[in-house]
Amino acid sequence: MTTTRKTRRWRGVIAVALFAGAAGLLFKRPSVLLLSVVGVAYAAYPQLPTEPTVSLDLERRLSDEDPSDGDEVTVRVTVRNTGTGILPDLRLVDGVPPMLSVTGGTPRHAATLRPGESTSFSYTVTATQGTHRFEPATVIARDIAGAAEVETEVAAETTIECVAEVPEVPLRDQTSQLVGRIVTDQGGSGVEFHRTREYERGDDMSRIDWRRFARTGDLTTTEYREERAASVVLCLDVRASAYRSPGEGEPHAVAHSLAAAEQLLSSLAETTDSVGLASLGGSEACWLPPGTGRDQVTRARKLLATHPSLSPYPPDEPAAADHSSALTDLRRRLGNETQVVLFSPLLDAFAVEAAMQLEATDHATTVVSPDVTSPETPGGRLATTERANRITTLRESGIRTVDWDPSEPLGTALIHAQERWSR
Amino acid sequence: MSRARTLLGTLGLVAFVVGVFTVFNPAFAAAVPVQGVAESIGGPWVFVAAFGVLAVAVVVAVLLARGVEGIDESRPPDPEDVYRVPHPGQEFDDFVEDGVGVRERLFGDRHQQTRERVAAAALTTLERTRGLSRDEARDAIARGTWTEDAAAASFLSSRRTPGLSERLVAVFRGESTFQHGARRAAREVSRLQGGDR
Amino acid sequence: MTDRNPLAVSSVASVLAGLLAIWFVATSSLQRNALLVAALGLAGVGIGIRLARYDHRLVGAILGAGGLGGLAVAFSRLGRGSLAQQLEFYPGVIGLLVLTAGLAPVYRKYERPYVTVGTALVFVSVVTAGVVQSATIWNLLAGGVATVVAWDLGEQAINLRNHVGGDARTWPVELTHASAAAAVGGGAMFLAIFVENANVTGVPLAGLGVMLGAAVVLTTALYN
Numbered sequence: 001m002t003t004t005r006k007t008r009r010w011r012g013v014i015a016v017a018l019f020a021g022a023a024g025l026l027f028k029r030p031s032v033l034l035l036s037v038v039g040v041a042y043a044a045y046p047q048l049p050t051e052p053t054v055s056l057d058l059e060r061r062l063s064d065e066d067p068s069d070g071d072e073v074t075v076r077v078t079v080r081n082t083g084t085g086i087l088p089d090l091r092l093v094d095g096v097p098p099m100l101s102v103t104g105g106t107p108r109h110a111a112t113l114r115p116g117e118s119t120s121f122s123y124t125v126t127a128t129q130g131t132h133r134f135e136p137a138t139v140i141a142r143d144i145a146g147a148a149e150v151e152t153e154v155a156a157e158t159t160i161e162c163v164a165e166v167p168e169v170p171l172r173d174q175t176s177q178l179v180g181r182i183v184t185d186q187g188g189s190g191v192e193f194h195r196t197r198e199y200e201r202g203d204d205m206s207r208i209d210w211r212r213f214a215r216t217g218d219l220t221t222t223e224y225r226e227e228r229a230a231s232v233v234l235c236l237d238v239r240a241s242a243y244r245s246p247g248e249g250e251p252h253a254v255a256h257s258l259a260a261a262e263q264l265l266s267s268l269a270e271t272t273d274s275v276g277l278a279s280l281g282g283s284e285a286c287w288l289p290p291g292t293g294r295d296q297v298t299r300a301r302k303l304l305a306t307h308p309s310l311s312p313y314p315p316d317e318p319a320a321a322d323h324s325s326a327l328t329d330l331r332r333r334l335g336n337e338t339q340v341v342l343f344s345p346l347l348d349a350f351a352v353e354a355a356m357q358l359e360a361t362d363h364a365t366t367v368v369s370p371d372v373t374s375p376e377t378p379g380g381r382l383a384t385t386e387r388a389n390r391i392t393t394l395r396e397s398g399i400r401t402v403d404w405d406p407s408e409p410l411g412t413a414l415i416h417a418q419e420r421w422s423r
Numbered sequence: 424m425s426r427a428r429t430l431l432g433t434l435g436l437v438a439f440v441v442g443v444f445t446v447f448n449p450a451f452a453a454a455v456p457v458q459g460v461a462e463s464i465g466g467p468w469v470f471v472a473a474f475g476v477l478a479v480a481v482v483v484a485v486l487l488a489r490g491v492e493g494i495d496e497s498r499p500p501d502p503e504d505v506y507r508v509p510h511p512g513q514e515f516d517d518f519v520e521d522g523v524g525v526r527e528r529l530f531g532d533r534h535q536q537t538r539e540r541v542a543a544a545a546l547t548t549l550e551r552t553r554g555l556s557r558d559e560a561r562d563a564i565a566r567g568t569w570t571e572d573a574a575a576a577s578f579l580s581s582r583r584t585p586g587l588s589e590r591l592v593a594v595f596r597g598e599s600t601f602q603h604g605a606r607r608a609a610r611e612v613s614r615l616q617g618g619d620r
Numbered sequence: 621m622t623d624r625n626p627l628a629v630s631s632v633a634s635v636l637a638g639l640l641a642i643w644f645v646a647t648s649s650l651q652r653n654a655l656l657v658a659a660l661g662l663a664g665v666g667i668g669i670r671l672a673r674y675d676h677r678l679v680g681a682i683l684g685a686g687g688l689g690g691l692a693v694a695f696s697r698l699g700r701g702s703l704a705q706q707l708e709f710y711p712g713v714i715g716l717l718v719l720t721a722g723l724a725p726v727y728r729k730y731e732r733p734y735v736t737v738g739t740a741l742v743f744v745s746v747v748t749a750g751v752v753q754s755a756t757i758w759n760l761l762a763g764g765v766a767t768v769v770a771w772d773l774g775e776q777a778i779n780l781r782n783h784v785g786g787d788a789r790t791w792p793v794e795l796t797h798a799s800a801a802a803a804v805g806g807g808a809m810f811l812a813i814f815v816e817n818a819n820v821t822g823v824p825l826a827g828l829g830v831m832l833g834a835a836v837v838l839t840t841a842l843y844n
Contacts, residue, residue, distance in 0.1 A: 005495050009775055012489040014838070016743060016768065022479055023747045031757045032750035034812040038764045040439075040838060041808030045801075047428075088796050091783045093499040098506035106622075106787040107502055110780060112796045121789065138499045140783055144800045146776065151497040243508045252508045312506060347511050372511060378519060378606045379512025381613035382544060387511070388616055389547045431837055438834030486736070494732070499783055 002054075002152040010046040010147055017043060046147035054141045054150055055083030060094075060134065060158040067127040067162050069409075072103065075125060077137070079111075079154070080118035087113045089142040092121075095135030097160065098312040099251045100125045127162040128251055129406075130259035131305050134158040159305070163262050164409055196220045230339055231274045231290045234261045234300075235330070236310060237344035237351055239281030239323060243314035244347055246374035253345035255312055256370035256406045260343055262304055263410055269297040276300075278330055280342070280354060281323050282309025283316070287333055327354050331361055340365045345372050346390045347383060359399050367394055367401040368410075515540070519605045534601060541608045542579050545569065548615045575611040578604030623786025625673055626731060630777035630794045631723035634735075635662060637770035638719055638742045642712040644763040645749035651709055654697040658713050661690025662720050669724035691717065704752040708745055715741025723774055731778050739771035761812055765805030772801040 017039025024033030056079055063074040077094055081087055094107035105123030113119060136155035142148065196209060199219035209220045236257050245252040261277070268275045276290035277300050286307045288300055304310055334340065340358050344351040346369045359365045369391065373384040394401045400421055404413040518533055542564060549560040549569055563569040567576030574592070577585040578601075585593075585600050593603035639659055646655060664687025672680030691713070698709050715738045722734025746763040749755045755763070776797050780790050 003497065005497070007494055007496050007779075008489075009494050009779070012486055013768070015486060016764075017838075019479070019743070020747055020750075020764070023751055027751045029751055029753065031753075031760055031816070032747060034757065034816055035747065035750060035760060035764045037812040037815070038761060038768070038805060038808040041804055041811070042768050042801075043838075044432075045804045088800070089793050091499075091780070091793075093502060093783070095500075096502035098502075101505045102503040106785060108499075108784040108788045110784045110788055110790040110793040112792050135502075140497050140499060144797070146772075146779070146797060149497060151499075244511045244513075245505075245508050246510055248507060249505050251505060314508060345511070374510055375613065377510070377512065377516045378609040379515030379517075380510055381512070382515055382541065382609040383510075383512035385544050385548060385613045385616040389544065389551065392551060393547075435834050435838030438837060441834075486740070489736070494779070496779055496782065 002150065004051065004148065004150050007142070007147055007149050010042070010145065013046075014039065014043040046145040048143075048145065050143040050145075051148045052087050052089075052141040052143055052150055053083055053085055054087070054139060054152050054154075056080065056139060056154045057082045058137055058154045058156040060156050062158065062160060064127075065160065067160065069127060069129050069162055069164065071127045071162075072124050073127055073160055074104075074122055075107075075158075076120060076122040077107075077109070078118055078120045079109075079113075079137075081113035081115055084115050086115065087111075087141050088144045089146065090119075091140040091142075093138040093140075094123070095137050095155075096125060097132035097134055099128060099130065099255045100132055100160070101249055125160075127160055128255075128259075129162055129164065129263075130251075130255055131163065131262060131301075132160040133305060134160075163259070163266060164411065196222050231276075231335065231337060232268060232339045232341060233276040233278050233290060233334060234264060235278040235280055235340050235342045236261055236286075237280045237342065237354075238309050238311075238315070239350075240314050240317050240321070241348050242281070242345050242351075244345060244372050246372050247376075250372075251406075252312075253347070253370050253372045254310075254314075256372070256404075257343035257345075257368075258304055258310060258312075260368055260370070260404070260410050262301070264341065265297060265300055265304070269294070276338075277303055278333070278340075279307070279309045280330065280344070281315070281317075281321075281326060284309055285326060285329065286310055287330075289333070290335075290338060323350060323354075327357060331358065331363070334358075334363050336362065338363055342367045343370070345370055346387050346394075347372075349390075352390045352393055355394055355399050356397055359397065365399050367399060368404055369401060370404050370406045372406070515605075515609070519602050519609075537605055538579065541605065541612060545579060545608070545612045545615075548612055552615050570611045570615075572607050572611050574600075574604045575608040578608040624728075624781070625670060625786055626723045626725060626774075626777035626781050627786055627790055627794065628670075629791050630773045630780070630798075631666070633794070633798065634723060634770045634773035634777060635666065635716060635720055637766050637773060638712075638716045638739065641742050641763045641766035641770060642709070642716070642745055644759040644766060645746050645755045646705070646708050646712070647755060647759065648701070648705055650697070650701050651705055654694040654709065655713070657697065658691055658694035658716070661687045661692075661694060662716055663687065664690055665717065666720045666724050669721070669726055673724070704754060707752065708749045708754065710745075711741045711748065712745030715739065715743075715745065719770070719774060723777055732775065735771065735774035735778065739767055739774065742770065743767045757813065757816055758809075761809040765802065765809055768805060769798060769801045773798055 017036040020032055020039055021036035024030065024036060059078045059080075061076040061078070063076075064071060067073050075094070077092075079090075079092060081090075090111050090113055092109045092111075094109075096102055096107050103124050103126045105121070107123050109119065109121040111119040134156070136153035139152050139154050141150045141152075196212075197220065199208065199221050203221045207221050209222050212218060212220055236254070238254055238257075242254050242257070243252045265275060274290040274292045275296065277286060277288040279286035284307075286303060286309050288296075288303055291299075309315070340363045342351075342355050342358070342365055344355075344367060346352065346367070355365050355367050369387075371387070373380060373387055375381045375384050391401050391403055400417070402413055402417045404410060515537065518537055545564055546557070546560050549555050549563060550557060553560075555563065560569075564579050565581060567580040570576050573586060574589045577589065585604065589603065590600050593600045596603060639655065639662075642655060643652065646652065664683045666687070668680045668682070668684030668687055670680070671683065694713065695710070698706050701709075717738070718734050718741065719738030722731050722738055725731045725734075727734075743764070746760065746767055749763065750760045773794070776794055780793065784790055
């Protein structure tokens with residue numbers, strides 16, 4: 001979007017000419033009158049029609065496209081004037097991803113560019129978990145006198161991906177018929193030992209426990225736990241109330257949720273579990289039906305990076321917006337045997353209600369909740385208490401909840417949670 | 424440059440050149456009929472002085488106009504910091520810490536909402552941490568026996584009103600009794616919760 | 621943006637241009653000596669305020685006070701001079717103090733007005749020098765050009781800082797603008813000198829009248 005404006009900074013310079021002229025006339029000094037010629041020249045200077053036409057090429061080079069959490073990434077920006085006119089006053093503000101902060105140098109620059117000339121500058125950002133997309137750089141070009149200004153944007157697709165692998169995804173017992181990783185309590189022909197029972201006619205010969213037969217003469221069949229594949233939908237709470245952060249300079253809960261969803265996606269992709277994506281809230285509901293394969297993962301990654309509801313910026317909805325119809329739609333879309341992993345900071349009652357409704361309608365739900373509360377202010381302490389109560393409510397209802405402190409890796413939190421669930 | 428501007432500019436420039444020319448070629452000066460006009464208004468000096476005064480007035484006007492309308496320049500975004508969003512509980516802090524205007528006090532229901540919010544948190548926390556039943560918890564809150572802190576107790580209780588000492592402390596701190604009570608109540612509830620993690 | 625003060629290079633250049641303007645028109649040795657003292661005083665005030673902005677309050681206060689003292693000395697030196705010399709000196713140096721205060725900055729909200737008023741006062745000095753006929757035509761015109769360049773540099777220090785901040789590399793753009801403004805001024809100077817080179821005996825009334833009319837018309841045409 002381009003805006004052109006007149007800065008009016010030279011407004012009133014004609015006063016110089018008038019003042020000199022008046023003094024020259026009043027005191028009859030021709031030399032002072034000639035000074036007003038200078039004033040007139042300066043009054044004419046900003047009227048010269050030299051509005052700059054901006055035609056630029058932007059390129060960013062990252063020192064590390066795949067950093068780990070906390071690593072410093074140096075961004076080197078090069079801008080080239082691809083137009084035919086000189087740009088005497090070019091000011092640039094680079095589009096640093098909203099969840100990253102600049103820790104060295106400055107993303108701003110000013111230069112004079114002749115046609116074909118380029119200029120470079122660099123700055124450093126500290127990477128945090130998630131996929132960070134750079135935004136278009138803001139360009140402000142002024143003419144030689146500084147009287148006319150053109151403001152526009154120039155873009156270059158650049159992404160920093162900082163995604164750690166999660167060791168194991170905590171899926172629950174609801175499964176679909178595809179064979180996969182989940183160990184169920186149904187006996188069958190899977191891999192893990194379940195029990196031994198009396199031989200029944202028609203049982204598979206390979207499953208007869210021959211050693212026991214040799215020892216005791218009894219024919220018995222060994223049953224293994226059936227492994228079945230799970231169908232999982234990663235559901236992200238992206239309502240306006242989820243965009244909260246503990247303080248200045250910290251990412252908000254939705255950024256943590258997006259990063260967590262990406263991590264789980266990577267892990268699920270390595271198994272035959274079918275995975276889908278959904279959003280709770282947002283201007284346009286996001287829905288990717290569960291599927292398997294590399295294409296599915298690519299589609300999911302693309303949605304996580306580009307879908308308008310899954311954005312680092314909060315939606316424009318009013319504070320008391322009602323999402324119950326969105327929840328009903330989601331329930332309708334979820335098939336019968338689909339599990340849900342709900343990513344939500346649990347900062348209001350609706351999040352709890354959503355989890356409980358999903359669980360009640362036969363979608364085993366696991367809640368991963370990034371903790372973005374900070375007990376520094378009275379309101380913060382109240383919010384911490386309310387959230388703790390909500391987690392207890394969910395756990396008492398049999399919904400597994402992972403209370404995740406974003407300062408530690410998600411993998412660690414999941415491992416601790418698994419230990420707790422298997423006790 | 425607009426047409427009017429160009430026209431006026433050319434006219435002015437031409438007049439300027441003619442004027443300058445008359446300075447250096449007095450014969451030409453006789454051709455321009457200014458003398459008659461000058462005589463009629465009382466002499467050439469008045470003429471000049473009037474213009475001088477007018478010019479000074481215009482200078483002042485121009486400078487003032489510059490001050491009033493100001494410069495129009497773009498405001499680029501601030502990408503150096505992480506995009507800011509409120510912290511959880513910000514609405515509570517804004518209402519309780521910053522106080523509230525007269526209109527809100529008279530016509531709004533934010534006071535009631537805030538009380539209800541803290542009461543709901545207190546209720547659930549009491550049930551969980553002290554193992555009380557819902558009715559017992561509600562009773563404890565109404566009687567103000569759930570906490571030692573007088574300000575917190577009176578904030579949530581309809582039976583206990585804030586005593587003189589609580590009011591004085593609030594005034595001392597420069598806030599209303601409501602703000603003081605709300606803050607203390609929030610702190611007490613979180614302290615209750617703190618033991619059970 | 622961590623450095624939120626007007627750009628250092630342009631600010632210093634602006635005050636230097638203002639000093640140069642007065643240097644051109646205040647030609648007596650008394651004035652020029654006092655001007656040098658005043659320059660040191662201004663440096664003290666400017667650097668002092670800037671250091672205070674960077675949180676070195678004590679050092680800044682000391683430097684600032686010293687600077688003001690230096691300016692007082694410069695003013696008192698001028699007490700010995702003639703009325704004309706004083707009239708040429710005082711508005712200009714006061715203007716430079718205002719300019720320095722605007723760019724240091726003393727008040728963030730008033731940076732631009734201070735720069736405008738400061739350079740306007742310097743211009744008053746230049747015009748005064750022309751009226752009391754103490755400077756040659758070249759010096760007078762050069763003084764006028766230097767004043768406008770000082771204003772341009774000062775305002776660029778502010779608007780460039782607004783957009784890009786003090787941490788970025790901005791001096792090529794500042795140099796471009798200053799050079800262009802100086803070039804326009806230089807061109808105007810030569811035009812004026814060219815006109816002056818014909819003999820000027822006096823301004824006949826007719827010419828006066830026509831030029832007044834021209835001035836009014838031009839003002840309307842060239843109002844930005």
